[in-house]
Amino acid sequence: MKTIFKSLLAIxxxxxxxxxxxNGSSSKKGALSSSVAEKVYVAPGEHDxxxxxxxxxxxxxxxxxxxxxxRLFKVIPVFSVDAEKAYGFNEETKPMLNTSxxxxxxxDSHHPDISQTNGELDGRYVFINGNNTPRIAKIDxxxxxxxxxxxxxxxxxxxxxxxxxxxxxxxxxxTRFSIPFPQRDMPxxxxxxxxxxxxxxxxxxxxxGAMDIKFQIMMPGFNYDLSHPGRGKSHxxxxxxxxxxxxxxxxxxxxxxxxxxxxxxxxxxxxIEEYVNNGGGKKVPSRYAHNVYSDETHSATSTIKKEVxxxxxxxxxxxxxxxxxxxxxxxxxxxxxxxxxxGNGKLxxxxxxxxxxxxxxxxxxxxxxxxxxxxxxxxxxxxxAGTVKQSGLGPLHTEFDGKGNAYTTFFIxxxxxxxxxxxxxxxxxxxxxxxxxxxxxxxGNSRKPYGKYVLAMNKITKDRYLPTGPEVTQSAQLYDITxxxxxxxxxxxxxxxxxYAAGIPADIVAKNSKKxxxxxxxxxxxxxxxxxxxxxxxxxxxxxxxxxxxxxHFAPDNIEGxxxxxxxxxxxxxxxxxxxxxxxxxxxxxxxxxxxxMPGQTxxxxxxxxxxxxxxxxxxxxxxALHQEMQGYVRVSPKGSKVxxxxxxxGDAVDAE
Amino acid sequence: MKxxxxxxxxxxxxxxxxxxxxxxxxxLEAPQYPIPLGxxxxxxxxxxxxxxxxKNINLMNHYVGMQxxxxxxxxxxxxxxxxxxxxxxxxxxxxxxxxxLFLAWFIVMSMLGIAGMYDFYLWEYDYxxxxxxxxxxxFTNPDGSIMGFQPPLFGSKDILNFKAHSYPRAGAYxxxxxxxxxxxxxxxxxxxxxx
Ligand SMILES: [Cu+2]
Numbered sequence: 001m002k003t004i005f006k007s008l009l010a011i012x013x014x015x016x017x018x019x020x021x022x023n024g025s026s027s028k029k030g031a032l033s034s035s036v037a038e039k040v041y042v043a044p045g046e047h048d049x050x051x052x053x054x055x056x057x058x059x060x061x062x063x064x065x066x067x068x069x070x071r072l073f074k075v076i077p078v079f080s081v082d083a084e085k086a087y088g089f090n091e092e093t094k095p096m097l098n099t100s101x102x103x104x105x106x107x108d109s110h111h112p113d114i115s116q117t118n119g120e121l122d123g124r125y126v127f128i129n130g131n132n133t134p135r136i137a138k139i140d141x142x143x144x145x146x147x148x149x150x151x152x153x154x155x156x157x158x159x160x161x162x163x164x165x166x167x168x169x170x171x172x173x174x175t176r177f178s179i180p181f182p183q184r185d186m187p188x189x190x191x192x193x194x195x196x197x198x199x200x201x202x203x204x205x206x207x208x209g210a211m212d213i214k215f216q217i218m219m220p221g222f223n224y225d226l227s228h229p230g231r232g233k234s235h236x237x238x239x240x241x242x243x244x245x246x247x248x249x250x251x252x253x254x255x256x257x258x259x260x261x262x263x264x265x266x267x268x269x270x271x272i273e274e275y276v277n278n279g280g281g282k283k284v285p286s287r288y289a290h291n292v293y294s295d296e297t298h299s300a301t302s303t304i305k306k307e308v309x310x311x312x313x314x315x316x317x318x319x320x321x322x323x324x325x326x327x328x329x330x331x332x333x334x335x336x337x338x339x340x341x342x343g344n345g346k347l348x349x350x351x352x353x354x355x356x357x358x359x360x361x362x363x364x365x366x367x368x369x370x371x372x373x374x375x376x377x378x379x380x381x382x383x384x385a386g387t388v389k390q391s392g393l394g395p396l397h398t399e400f401d402g403k404g405n406a407y408t409t410f411f412i413x414x415x416x417x418x419x420x421x422x423x424x425x426x427x428x429x430x431x432x433x434x435x436x437x438x439x440x441x442x443x444g445n446s447r448k449p450y451g452k453y454v455l456a457m458n459k460i461t462k463d464r465y466l467p468t469g470p471e472v473t474q475s476a477q478l479y480d481i482t483x484x485x486x487x488x489x490x491x492x493x494x495x496x497x498x499x500y501a502a503g504i505p506a507d508i509v510a511k512n513s514k515k516x517x518x519x520x521x522x523x524x525x526x527x528x529x530x531x532x533x534x535x536x537x538x539x540x541x542x543x544x545x546x547x548x549x550x551x552x553h554f555a556p557d558n559i560e561g562x563x564x565x566x567x568x569x570x571x572x573x574x575x576x577x578x579x580x581x582x583x584x585x586x587x588x589x590x591x592x593x594x595x596x597x598m599p600g601q602t603x604x605x606x607x608x609x610x611x612x613x614x615x616x617x618x619x620x621x622x623x624x625a626l627h628q629e630m631q632g633y634v635r636v637s638p639k640g641s642k643v644x645x646x647x648x649x650x651g652d653a654v655d656a657e
Numbered sequence: 658m659k660x661x662x663x664x665x666x667x668x669x670x671x672x673x674x675x676x677x678x679x680x681x682x683x684x685l686e687a688p689q690y691p692i693p694l695g696x697x698x699x700x701x702x703x704x705x706x707x708x709x710x711x712k713n714i715n716l717m718n719h720y721v722g723m724q725x726x727x728x729x730x731x732x733x734x735x736x737x738x739x740x741x742x743x744x745x746x747x748x749x750x751x752x753x754x755x756x757x758l759f760l761a762w763f764i765v766m767s768m769l770g771i772a773g774m775y776d777f778y779l780w781e782y783d784y785x786x787x788x789x790x791x792x793x794x795x796f797t798n799p800d801g802s803i804m805g806f807q808p809p810l811f812g813s814k815d816i817l818n819f820k821a822h823s824y825p826r827a828g829a830y831x832x833x834x835x836x837x838x839x840x841x842x843x844x845x846x847x848x849x850x851x852x
Contacts, residue, residue, distance in 0.1 A: 516709075550716065551716060576716070577708075577709040577712055577713070578709065578712075578713045578716070625720070625794075626720075626793060
């Protein structure tokens with residue numbers, strides 16, 4: 001115990017020294033020259049060169065920024081309700097947040113990854129994981145909206161996710177926490193051998209992107225921290241870092257840091273896919289939600305699935321191996337050629353790099369040093385390609401520029417370090433402000449990185465911005481990496497915790513962006529396609545208002561015959577067919593958010609009138625010169641009142657049918 | 658075949674371009690429309706330059722009380738016949754080869770064209786002046802009269818926040834060139850007859 005405390009103290013002291021050094025050198029002295037400012041300046045009306053999709057961590061969302069400007073364009077709601085866009089509030093999107101545990105309006109969104117074709121970014125989708133109640137979401141980049149969420153059964157802490165294979169064949173969801181399998185009431189101290197870690201492979205339909213859990217590999221009860229697909233020569237393999245190979249169950253800080261080496265699990269998913277396609281694996285009862293949003297109906301449906309296919313790795317010999325890696329490795333990154341697998345031992349000062357071709361050779365030569373739960377452990381020296389020595393403190397994540405260089409973040413020493421693949425020598429290091437986690441190079445997760453910028457995502461900002469009370473912003477920092485030395489260009493604040501990001505050249509995505517929804521193509525159950533079709537219908541104590549909106553009025557606008565105790569549905573269609581003309585609507589006393597409805601779209605909210613009176617509703621999005629006039633009233637009578645349903649349309653009174 | 662006959666026949670056939678290409682275009686530019694709104698006028702229909710442009714023009718124009726651009730107008734029934742008949746006559750005259758008739762054809766066609774433009778003007782005038790008395794926004798000219806929103810017959814003009822452009826399109830150029838050829842045919846025919 002004593003030695004551990006001593007070494008922790010040593011790390012703290014070293015990090016203080018390092019960070020104070022960093023402070024003195026360049027952060028305070030206005031080191032940014034005007035030429036640096038020009039590099040991030042995007043003139044009014046001009047567009048950024050890259051999109052950056054930056055996860056919100058504990059905000060549960062995904063933010064869209066432009067690079068190099070750092071300007072925020074949109075926060076895409078994914079796992080958390082968002083009143084701004086009615087996500088999780090309107091009837092159409094509530095099913096998106098359904099899980100086997102019920103409606104869960106929050107999660108912890110960590111790793112976005114962009115879909116690929118032939119190992120290159122294709123810009124169709126962004127996938128992102130929800131850690132807490134394990135889920136994988138898909139965001140459609142024609143609408144920049146979450147269109148699918150699949151819950152991951154037999155998992156907990158869905159962290160080594162959501163990375164995609166070279167042709168987006170699979171999105172993976174690796175569990176960080178191992179849990180009892182099957183889940184049951186059992187003593188926690190019987191963890192060892194009883195808890196399992198599920199690695200889930202979700203297939204993605206090449207035509208429409210539909211997700212489906214193809215199989216789960218039920219691995220030993222370690223913690224599966226991060227992962228990365230092989231590519232090029234290693235396409236067909238997936239690599240996962242592990243920690244707690246000790247299978248400890250309490251005070252993991254100490255008890256999971258005992259082994260000198262943990263593992264990178266190498267999974268030959270093609271082999272397992274073949275095994276499964278030939279009828280291998282076992283169907284096991286399970287419960288998980290699969291939520292799909294349709295752009296045709298503008299609505300989501302949630303289906304609870306009852307079964308999942310489980311693969312026991314020892315049933316597929318030659319499909320899974322362990323690569324010993326010092327020491328509690330966190331990041332697991334594969335270079336663009338697919339040859340090198342970088343394991344960053346977060347408690348080590350070194351980076352350990354394995355060679356894929358050496359791994360294949362070691363497997364052929366059966367250079368094993370043992371096995372764990374039937375899975376062969378490869379000999380470290382037989383797979384080891386090299387080590388970047390004394391590179392910093394607390395290495396976490398590595399990205400690649402496509403020019404033979406790698407960039408690794410160091411959390412404790414707060415820096416980004418550039419090193420050369422093959423020679424393993426450090427070329428450059430730059431401080432970050434402060435405590436950097438992930439970093440991102442656009443396309444850095446593919447065979448074709450766009451190695452112009454690296455974005456560092458920092459956990460702490462302290463004195464970097466105006467203070468905002470005890471909670472200050474987290475931030476991202478942009479570096480130019482076109483030269484030998486990195487150059488800090490920009491800091492910008494971010495939403496939530498900027499956990500990880502994915503970047504892509506703007507021209508791949510922008511041209512596909514949707515401008516409106518075509519009204520005539522709407523298949524929404526409650527669409528109203530013209531003002532003449534708007535109406536109010538009572539059905540028992542439910543009242544359905546079929547309403548339209550256009551600059552600058554609602555139809556109908558004055559509604560009578562509503563009673564206390566009714567359940568009133570506002571089904572509102574935006575009749576506009578012009579780009580960038582949404583309207584909003586909100587009703588006094590509604591226990592929900594406003595609706596923000598895009599041209600051609602229909603959305604629904606429910607209002608429970610609780611008080612007699614005449615109550616207004618209005619447009620919430622400043623839409624036109626007469627936006628303030630865009631309003632109406634609902635008359636609420638006592639329960640059982642004889643006031644009939646009626647409304648005004650175009651200034652004339654209409655009785656309900 | 659004589660050169661004049663050929664010119665006359667080709668010239669009148671060029672009018673067929675009107676069945677393929679738009680005759681005229683009105684485009685409305687405004688700051689909030691980086692892609693301007695536009696309407697192509699064919700001899701038998703109005704057409705959006707970009708999908709939903711006419712719907713959006715109507716929506717903008719309701720603020721000042723302008724009428725909706727109609728789905729169709731009676732002229733759309735007449736114009737195709739008029740053009741078709743003129744093409745037919747042109748070809749027949751061309752085959753016969755009486756160069757004096759070439760000029761007659763041109764004069765008739767010019768009169769028809771002028772009548773068409775006048776009709777267009779009347780329609781524009783009505784569209785821009787016959788405003789809904791309950792219009793949301795009312796604008797007056799400096800002399801106190803109610804402001805009209807008539808698009809230009811030809812050329813460009815500022816109307817409130819919009820800049821309106823009204824210019825011929827490919828169909829019209831086919832017609833102009835065709836008519837020009839018939840005049841040339843007349844002179845060539847005249848020359849040929851003297852030889
Ligand atoms: Cu509005």
